[in-house]
Amino acid sequence: MAVALLLEPMKKVGRQAVDEAIVAEESRLLSAIWYGTPAKDRGSQAVFGEKLEIGNQSAVGQFLRGESPLSLKAAKGFAKGLGCRIAEFSPRLAELETAWPFELVDRERYEALSPAMRHKAQVRMMDAIAEIEAQHQKANRKAA
Structure with missing residues (x-):
């Protein structure tokens, strides 16, 4: 077998x-x-x-x-x-x-936002990514 x-x-x-x-x-x-x-x-x-x-x-x-x-x-x-x-x-x-890269974000809802609100959403995402990166770096420093 x-x-x-x-x-x-x-x-x-x-x-x-x-x-x-x-x-x-x-x-x-x-x-x-x-x-x-x-x-x-x-x-x-x-x-x-x-x-x-x-x-x-x-x-x-x-x-x-x-x-x-x-x-x-x-x-x-x-x-x-x-x-x-x-x-x-x-x-x-x-x-x-050009495919939509965000599995959890409804593209139609995002595209329905005004340009100012889209900008605000993008800024929030950038802030969230920076926070996640900082947490990851902090965890790596502790592990080292």
Whole structure:
């Protein structure tokens, strides 16, 4: 019985798989922008990847060839380095970038607030984050 368990395929955890057709289309669009940008403006794949924290030359090449699906971090780096918007090569990631990040906050209620009230809510959040960070630092100093 133990041998049978060892031979079962491992389940992948972490990132959700991206459809191969989407990866191919993103790669096609990104490559068109990459090769349409003069090399003097973008540099080599190695320099570009390191400078924009995308990865090494191999990682940049894998994204351009569609061998690896783009991550949001890589897409942000490509967009910044190529002077374009993420939506120009990955509508999928552009949508993620603008997704509502607050699970416990109702977006419609927030957006119904006046600009002044939105500002006030953001200031309160900044204050709460600063307080949480201070508490965390204090706890770490005590533990050390």
